[in-house]
Amino acid sequence: MDRGHIKIDGVTKIFRRTDGNETLTALSDINLDIKPGEFIAFVGASGCGKSTLLRTIAGLETPTIGTVLADGEEIKGSSAKRGLVFQDHALFPWLTVWDNVLFGLKSTGKKKEKEDLANELIKMVELEKFKDSYPYQLSGGMSQRVALVRALANEPDVLLLDEPLGALDAFTRMNIQDVLIDLWKERQNTMILITHDVDEAIYLAQRVIVMSPRPGRIVDEINIELSYPRNRSHSAFIKYRNAILEKLNFAHEESIPDFSI
Numbered sequence: 064m065d066r067g068h069i070k071i072d073g074v075t076k077i078f079r080r081t082d083g084n085e086t087l088t089a090l091s092d093i094n095l096d097i098k099p100g101e102f103i104a105f106v107g108a109s110g111c112g113k114s115t116l117l118r119t120i121a122g123l124e125t126p127t128i129g130t131v132l133a134d135g136e137e138i139k140g141s142s143a144k145r146g147l148v149f150q151d152h153a154l155f156p157w158l159t160v161w162d163n164v165l166f167g168l169k170s171t172g173k174k175k176e177k178e179d180l181a182n183e184l185i186k187m188v189e190l191e192k193f194k195d196s197y198p199y200q201l202s203g204g205m206s207q208r209v210a211l212v213r214a215l216a217n218e219p220d221v222l223l224l225d226e227p228l229g230a231l232d233a234f235t236r237m238n239i240q241d242v243l244i245d246l247w248k249e250r251q252n253t254m255i256l257i258t259h260d261v262d263e264a265i266y267l268a269q270r271v272i273v274m275s276p277r278p279g280r281i282v283d284e285i286n287i288e289l290s291y292p293r294n295r296s297h298s299a300f301i302k303y304r305n306a307i308l309e310k311l312n313f314a315h316e317e318s319i320p321d322f323s324i
């Protein structure tokens with residue numbers, strides 16, 4: 064796939080607080096080139112601007128300074144080319160799994176092809192038997208799989224994932240991590256994942272970006288040179304984990320004011 068190239072060019076995002084003139088720099092001079100079909104993950108403390116960056120790529124926020132380009136064109140709003148999945152899978156409660164997946168698909172032509180793709184994706188996440196179920200009849204993990212399928216059924220070039228597995232128990236989470244890899248290999252789109260879970264980042268991504276808060280900036284990037292499927296107990300995996308945790312601690316300490324006398 065040659066689409067799904069994202070170029071973040073000198074992005075700074077400053078929010079003006081509603082209570083007066085105070086400002087908050089959520090992102091400071093972010094530069095990053097995300098290759099088509101790359102699986103990239105962002106880790107960093109709460110408040111370091113991860114969601115703001117993802118929303119900017121989605122076209123839901125505008126940079127105060129700098130630009131974000133998708134396949135060479137400046138992003139100026141949301142687009143079906145960039146799908147978004149959040150932590151709390153917002154399924155429509157009044158629609159079945161099947162209707163949730165097909166919701167929002169452009170009705171122009173190719174209905175059969177779209178339904179075939181939806182069926183293929185539903186099969187991949189093992190939800191064939193639940194196509195006629197309503198969201199309240201599903202577990203959290205099942206709902207999250209539906210949310211992933213719904214986003215992919217639109218055939219986005221880029222999938223933006225904001226802690227999509229954050230609310231799940233460890234076992235379900237590991238299960239869906241494997242589903243995510245299968246979906247990525249099959250669709251070959253660009254995956255941009257935000258996670259608090261360092262192991263999840265190393266298990267899934269080809270490159271992990273470490274961010275630090277106040278102001279949100281990139282402090283390091285680590286290429287994960289391990290073949291898939293990855294082994295969480297492998298010594299190389301553990302080395303990556305230690306290296307990233309060290310970077311996160313460093314980033315954390317640096318942000319704490321020095322009160323020593």
Ligand SMILES: Nc1ncnc2c1ncn2[C@@H]1O[C@H](COP(=O)(O)OP(=O)(O)OP(=O)(O)O)[C@@H](O)[C@H]1O
Binds near residue numbers: 087108111112113116
């Ligand atoms: N619309 C907004 N208006 C004002 N400030 C905002 C807005 N959105 C985010 N912020 C601020 O920008 C900073 C970064 O927020 P953001 O949600 O991007 O962080 P995050 O890294 O995703 O955090 P978490 O890991 O907790 O989800 C925070 O200090 C937040 O208060």
Ligand SMILES: [Mg+2]
Binds near residue numbers: 114115
């Ligand atoms: Mg966030």
